[in-house]
Amino acid sequence: SQTIHQWPATLVQPVGSPLSLECTVEGTSNPNLYWYRQAAGRGLQLLFYSVGIGQISSEVPQNLSASRPQDRQFILSSKKLLLSDSGFYLCAWEKRSGGYTFGSGTRLTVV
Amino acid sequence: AQSVAQPEDQVNVAEGNPLTVKCTYSVSGNPYLFWYVQYPNRGLQFLLKYITGDNLVKGSYGFEAEFNKSQTSFHLKKPSALVSDSALYFCAVGYGGSQGNLIFGKGTKLSVKP
Structure with missing residues (x-):
């Protein structure tokens, strides 16, 4: 089956510290992958795609x-x-049939 | 420039009543239109899409949406709302001749009261 995994679910990091969020997909090859961010009270913003x-x-x-x-x-x-x-970061995988499958998201709080 | 507008920040309906969540778009060329639902602190779930064909699209959980080219709208509808439908709904449009790059609306919070 085709699945997408994203971790961690929540993260609290101090200002100036590094960040690494990982997203992996299973059950498909050569997928188009995307990172979106959802800021509080705002819609999704496309950050990167590959x-x-x-x-x-x-x-x-x-x-x-x-x-x-x-x-x-x-x-x-x-x-x-x-x-x-x-913000809330979402990884997404573009399905060949159209539309996206999204990961469960990472809630990042920078303090 | 491509854009998506969801004019309502929140929609309140009583359980059992019909619901509509509005979406209008602006895109050059043929639009690819999507609706997604987001439950608290969770990723988005795909509801339905319009690529081509019949203007009335049926999706998951009893939702449907009607593509109206003259009004550049893609409103989400459901004949009878459930309390469990309460969530954040996002409209999105694909651009650039591909379904790959999406622009999302800011989202509409749907609240269904018993």
Whole structure:
């Protein structure tokens, strides 16, 4: 079966600390993968998408970066977190039939 | 520029009554339209999509949406609301000739009271 895993579920990090959120998919090959962020009271914002290993497109310039070291692995990172990085982060996998399957999300609080 | 608008921050309905969550869009070319539901602190779940074909699209949990090209709308509807339908609903539009890149509306909180 096709599934998507995202962890951790919640994270509290101090300002200036690094960040690494991981997303993996199972049951599919060469998926298009996406990172979205949902800030409090706002809609989803596309951060990065990847159509293959090592291929990353950034939609919004900011304090974050993404990497795709393996076909089914997509990582969201930051070297130094800012307070404004707080939010709910969602990894998504684009299904060939259309639409997305989303991970369960990571609630990041930067303090 | 592509955009999606959900004009209502919150929609309140009584259980058993019909519900509508509104969505309008602006996109160049043919739109790919989606509705997602988000329960508290959880990821989004796919409800339905419009790519082409019949303007009335039926989705999960008894929801449906009607694509109206002249009004550039894609309102989400359900004939009889349940308390368990209470959640945050997002409309999204795909752009760039692909379903891959989506723009999401800001979301509408649906509250269904018994």
